[in-house]
Amino acid sequence: MAIQHLKAINEELVDAQLDYAAKKLLYKEREADLLLHTDFEEVLGKKRPTVDEKKAYITRELSDAKHKLNHAEVLVDKLKRDYEIEKLNIRFTGDFLTTVATGAGLE
Numbered sequence: 001m002a003i004q005h006l007k008a009i010n011e012e013l014v015d016a017q018l019d020y021a022a023k024k025l026l027y028k029e030r031e032a033d034l035l036l037h038t039d040f041e042e043v044l045g046k047k048r049p050t051v052d053e054k055k056a057y058i059t060r061e062l063s064d065a066k067h068k069l070n071h072a073e074v075l076v077d078k079l080k081r082d083y084e085i086e087k088l089n090i091r092f093t094g095d096f097l098t099t100v101a102t103g104a105g106l107e
Helices: 002-037 040-044 051-061 063-093 095-104
Strands: none
Touching: 002 051, 002 063, 040 051, 051 063
């Protein structure tokens, strides 16, 4: 049972990592798109906005996407910790050796 739980956590981790990678790529694409296609003079109301003003505008525009990206990253970190904790739990409770011995017919 413990090995199946470990495998389930691993599958969740893989899914979370793929989701995080997709969100990160989407975020970077949207960031680049804003930087390339925004008329900063018009949206900021300044003839020559500074680089920091442009970055601030982009940060504000992408705040929701950044929040989702951060959430996905935290989920990946949590699942990594859950996986490591479950591995330790299996080792310390002896379930791993029992599962292996039972599966090999050594019981």
